[in-house]
Structures are given as structure tokens and as C-alpha cells.
Amino acid sequence: MLKVGVIGVGSISEMHIRPYLQNENVELVALCDINEERLAKKGELYGVSQLYNNYQDLLHNPDIDAISICTWNNTHAEIAIAGLEAGKHVLVEKPLSMTVKEALAIEEAVKKSGKVAQVGFVRRHGDNTKILKKFIDDGDLGEIYYAKASYLRRLGNPGGWFSDKSKSGGGPLIDLGVHVIDIMWYLMGKPRPVSVSGNAYYKLGNRSHIEHLSFYKAADYDATLNDVEDLTNALIRFENGASMFVDVSFTLQAKEDETSVKIFGDKGGAEIEPALSLVTEKNNTILNSTPQVDNLGFDFEKSFANEINHFVECCLEGRETIAPIEDGVEVMKMLNAVYESAKTKQEIYL
């Protein structure tokens, strides 16, 4: 039985709490949040009686084996390191941290602790990803040399801490780009990034004046402060010659929202979002194929359940996680280099 505590009980914590409650090998023993009202409400809703305002107090509880960190990005490193030092297994939401320095400090703490430490790269756990990964591992795409993703919201700056750079570390790149950059990099076989060229635009602000259109908001939505970019694009080159292009936005004068992730190899190609499909050629003919599976897209709830169950298995059975901290470090290097390139208007060499 794994005894778990969840730190930060805002929006995304639901996707951790519910699968923990459904997992028969888990006992959800504690919740923590600095917002007392929200904490009390969630405690009551989920029947959890150990409620902490301070994560340090939760970590002092020797009964707790593992923690999920679902707090603002600026607290991930501090809580992850404290958790590992207290002997807990750690699942930390994406992005791993705000800076590479913080990410490396977490990696160091993982090495010292010998505990399971997993980054919340939830797309790695999607059934669509798992299906495609098997085709890639079987060589069906050949050598993957290009990947391209767009994660564009026309109106979707979540406000609150998300748009306060001191708490989030940045805008759509660190919040949305992290997902698609990671999933492409993972499916490409995790090549070493060597150079990054990026642009960040601060043209539209959060467009909080727009009426009659709803969008995702932070638990404590507040539109008054916004010092993060609204659009970022980037070209990342890898040691093996492969490259990746990505564009992401919180606000954009786009006709509609767009999420697309595509991977191209010399034997075949694939789209993983919005829906899984494979492309290849045979007998001088191009074939587009659609796997016959229950869900071709990214199933948000199922992927989180897969992620949580994988973390639990790793903790209880001593297995290696498929989303280790060192991968979080590499992704942070790419994200930070994009921001650095945008700031200096130059290509950054890693």
C-alpha cells in the first residue's frame, strides 16, 4: 500500500486525486494548500482528514510515502527537493521547474535520495502515444528527422499565477510548449539538443476584454497582471541532425484554437494530435492509415490515470519511470534556451 499526500489542491490536482482514490494499492492520506478554504473544501469532498497549510508539516509525517506536487511552477523545485530529502517519492507537475539551475538541483536531490521521481509529462502516458511508440520502436517510421507542433489558443491566458512570470516562469511556451516539445522529443528518441532559435511576442496581452467566449482559467483567476508572452515559436536542432518546430500561444488573432503534433521519418510519418494516424508508402503508393482503437486523440482523464498508476507501480515495485527527472532537465534546457534566444535575438548553442 502506498500512502500519498497531494500538495496544491487547485484545478489539476483533481486529475491526481481521483486516480489515487481509484487505485486499490493507494491510500490518499493527506492534502496540502496555502488556500485554507479550498483545502477544507477538497478535504471534505474527498474524505481526507489530514489537511496541511504548510507542505513542510506534511513532509514531516512519516506515514506518507509519496507526494504529488500540483502547485505553482515557482514552488516545484523547493517542494520536490524537500520531499526527496524527507524520503518521499515525488511526482512533480510540468514544467519541472522555472530554470535549468533549479532543475539540476532537483536531479541532484534525486540521485542522493534514491527515490522515484517522475515529471508530469502526461502526454507520454496517453494511449495514442503508447500505440505510436510501438510503431516507432518497430522501425515503421525509420529515422525521424523532423517534428512539428502547434498548440495555439486564440483566447486562453489562464490569468492568476499563470500570467505572473515570477510564479510561472513564462507564458504559453513553459505552460503549453512544454507538453508538445516533450512529446515530440520523446518520440524522436530523445536526441541531444544542440541549438535553439526562438521568438516571443507580447502583442495582444491577455485579451480579457473579449466577451461571449469562455476559456480555461486558474483557480484564482485574475486578469490584472500579465507579464508573460502571448506567442512563442522555436526551431530546435539536435545532434543527430533532426529538427523540431513549434509555435504556441495564449492569445492570437487566429480563426480557431489548434493542437497538432506531427512526426516525420524517412520510412513513415505520423500525426499524434489531434488524432493518431500513420503515413507510409508501399508498391509506389502512399498509404494513410487510421488505427482502429477506442480513442485516436489525447484522452485527458485516461492519460492522467495512466500517469498516476504508472507512478504508483514504480514506487511499489521499484520500476524505472518513463518520465524521469533527467528528461525534465533536458526539456528545461530547451525551454530556457528558447526564451534566451527570443531575448537576445540570437541562436543559442547548448
Ligand SMILES: NC(=O)c1ccc[n+]([C@@H]2O[C@H](COP(=O)([O-])OP(=O)(O)OC[C@H]3O[C@@H](n4cnc5c(N)ncnc54)[C@H](O)[C@@H]3O)[C@@H](O)[C@H]2O)c1
Ligand atoms: N499536466 C497538465 O496537463 C497540467 C494542466 C494544468 C496545470 N498543470 C500544472 O499543475 C500545476 C498547478 O496548476 P493548476 O492549474 O492546478 O493551478 P491552480 O492555481 O488551479 O492550483 C494551484 C494550487 O496550488 C496552491 N499552492 C501554491 N503554492 C503552494 C504552496 N507553496 N504550498 C501549498 N499549496 C500551494 C494554490 O493555492 C492553488 O490552490 C502547475 O505547475 C501547472 O503547470 C499541469
